[in-house]
Amino acid sequence: MTRHHARDNNAEHQVVIVGAGPAGMMLAAELTLADIDVVVIERRPTPALESPRSRGLHARTIEVLDQRGIADRFIAAGTPMQVQAFAGIPLDISDFPTRHPYGLALLQSDFERIMADWIDELGVAVLRRRDVTGFEQHDDHVAVTCADGTALRAEYLVGCDGSRSVIRKTADIDFAGWDPTVCWIHTEVEMDAQPPFGLRGGGGIGPATAGRVGVTLAELDVDNRFSDPTLDDVRAALIHVDGTDYGARNPRFISRFTDMTRQAVTYRSGRVLIAGDAAHVHAPFGGQGLNLGVQDSVNLGWKLARVIRGTSPNTLLDTYEAERHPVAARVMRNTMAQRALQADDERTTALREIVVDLLALDDPRSQLAAMISGLDIHYGPDADHPMIGRRMPDLELTTATGTTRTYDLLHRADALLISLDPSAEPGHATGADRVRRIDATYTGTWELPVVGTTDPPTAVLVRPDGYVAWAVTANATDSDDGLADALSHWFGTANSLAGH
Numbered sequence: 130m131t132r133h134h135a136r137d138n139n140a141e142h143q144v145v146i147v148g149a150g151p152a153g154m155m156l157a158a159e160l161t162l163a164d165i166d167v168v169v170i171e172r173r174p175t176p177a178l179e180s181p182r183s184r185g186l187h188a189r190t191i192e193v194l195d196q197r198g199i200a201d202r203f204i205a206a207g208t209p210m211q212v213q214a215f216a217g218i219p220l221d222i223s224d225f226p227t228r229h230p231y232g233l234a235l236l237q238s239d240f241e242r243i244m245a246d247w248i249d250e251l252g253v254a255v256l257r258r259r260d261v262t263g264f265e266q267h268d269d270h271v272a273v274t275c276a277d278g279t280a281l282r283a284e285y286l287v288g289c290d291g292s293r294s295v296i297r298k299t300a301d302i303d304f305a306g307w308d309p310t311v312c313w314i315h316t317e318v319e320m321d322a323q324p325p326f327g328l329r330g331g332g333g334i335g336p337a338t339a340g341r342v343g344v345t346l347a348e349l350d351v352d353n354r355f356s357d358p359t360l361d362d363v364r365a366a367l368i369h370v371d372g373t374d375y376g377a378r379n380p381r382f383i384s385r386f387t388d389m390t391r392q393a394v395t396y397r398s399g400r401v402l403i404a405g406d407a408a409h410v411h412a413p414f415g416g417q418g419l420n421l422g423v424q425d426s427v428n429l430g431w432k433l434a435r436v437i438r439g440t441s442p443n444t445l446l447d448t449y450e451a452e453r454h455p456v457a458a459r460v461m462r463n464t465m466a467q468r469a470l471q472a473d474d475e476r477t478t479a480l481r482e483i484v485v486d487l488l489a490l491d492d493p494r495s496q497l498a499a500m501i502s503g504l505d506i507h508y509g510p511d512a513d514h515p516m517i518g519r520r521m522p523d524l525e526l527t528t529a530t531g532t533t534r535t536y537d538l539l540h541r542a543d544a545l546l547i548s549l550d551p552s553a554e555p556g557h558a559t560g561a562d563r564v565r566r567i568d569a570t571y572t573g574t575w576e577l578p579v580v581g582t583t584d585p586p587t588a589v590l591v592r593p594d595g596y597v598a599w600a601v602t603a604n605a606t607d608s609d610d611g612l613a614d615a616l617s618h619w620f621g622t623a624n625s626l627a628g629h
């Protein structure tokens with residue numbers, strides 16, 4: 130399974146990915162698992178990050194990593210806890226039907242270090258210290274250029290190059306949305322005097338690593354974002370909220386971020402695609418950005434691999450935008466709502482009190498928590514069975530060789546046809562030989578967050594990204610009802626079979 134690619138400037142690859150951040154590394158892994166030759170171009174000399182940025186993973190991201198057999202690495206490095214919150218109001222998911230009913234407190238720097246080790250094990254080539262300056266798109270390839278003169282040629286180019294994406298700009302894809310209304314300054318500093326920890330100044334002050342104090346404070350002037358932040362700016366923000374700068378000194382880093390909320394109007398221009406922050410940016414409320422990017426890549430990887438191999442039609446790539454654009458659009462709306470709830474006036478305080486009361490009730494709490502944790506994602510329209518378009522739960526199955534978990538079966542990113550009723554014999558449908566068939570039994574319940582318990586399917590077709598493409602129950606008149614259509618929609622026609 131593992132491929133070792135030459136670590137040089139080999140100019141031709143099936144896919145060039147720009148950016149070795151969370152989205153780029155996840156996509157590189159997904160493509161490599163599907164045996165696609167990929168190279169990642171990254172301007173940073175090492176995987177180390179200057180500022181921590183994300184401080185956690187949500188439940189669906191932990192599940193996605195579990196589907197690839199690497200969740201334990203992240204769990205061992207972080208702290209499982211109830212990290213979900215809406216406008217700072219905690220949302221508990223410990224009652225959700227998932228093997229991971231929690232989030233993970235984990236710095237982005239640790240997340241990226243573990244991902245970098247994983248893609249290294251997979252043999253992914255990462256060309257560092259290279260700044261991509263642009264590309265030219267041709268009928269059968271994309272020509273990519275770097276500032277140092279490196280020239281690469283690929284069948285597809287994916288921009289995972291963050292919010293200022295050169296790839297998005299060169300592809301002339303509009304980044305539509307809303308300008309920032311606030312700019313935060315963010316640092317970890319040593320202090321002479323100990324400040325009280327807690328929320329204030331549109332942000333907060335709290336403990337940080339190595340005895341430092343973490344400071345995130347809103348600045349008065351949103352145009353500050355155009356200049357590099359200094360220690361004097363940090364001191365001024367502290368004096369503004371607390372009347373003293375506590376002798377702040379020796380910052381580990383100082384950065385700024387805003388609530389700019391923008392989304393690419395399309396995620397694809399011919400042979401060029403974008404994912405992660407290159408496709409969407411928003412305020413970090415609820416800690417959703419990194420999670421979105423990783424899941425963009427898991428959605429895109431198998432589709433791009435199948436189109437490159439010719440086992441699925443080119444139109445499969447369009448389902449990437451169709452499925453992921455609405456998910457990010459919804460996150461943008463919820464972060465804008467969270468921003469609105471942070472205004473510092475009596476009317477907003479009154480509204481916030483009502484939201485706090487509402488979120489103490491089960492239904493509103495689980496609705497919002499399922500959205501923030503990513504567990505309620507539903508691709509496509511409502512279908513015959515509620516599982517279709519939703520995440521496959523991690524069930525414990527009994528097979529002829531023993532017990533296994535559905536997520537264990539997904540480690541190789543295969544498509545699976547799981548037959549749970551030997552008498553129903555699904556799989557006579559045309560194309561069933563295109564996916565890996567598992568015969569198993571399962572006696573537990575089928576339960577989804579928010580949706581609740583569903584009719585137990587007698588067979589399910591699971592996509593490589595862990596979403597259900599088709600399901601049938603014992604009540605269906607034909608056990609293959611709709612299976613042939615689902616197989617040809619997601620996994621190509623009989624004529625386009627090769628290599629799977």
Ligand SMILES: Cc1cc2nc3c(=O)[nH]c(=O)nc-3n(C[C@H](O)[C@H](O)[C@H](O)COP(=O)(O)OP(=O)(O)OC[C@H]3O[C@@H](n4cnc5c(N)ncnc54)[C@H](O)[C@@H]3O)c2cc1C
Nearest residue numbers: 148150151152172183184261291405406416417418419420
């Ligand atoms: C203060 C803050 C707190 C946050 N907290 C959270 C949180 O709690 N949870 C969460 O999920 N998210 C959080 N986020 C968001 C999260 O950090 C981003 O969503 C995430 O990093 C996006 O990943 P990405 O891979 O899409 O882009 P990036 O992480 O931006 O990676 C892009 C990569 O591309 C490289 N690159 C860019 N241009 C080029 C080029 N031309 N040539 C070569 N390389 C290039 C960059 O060096 C970089 O390594 C936070 C963000 C901030 C600012």
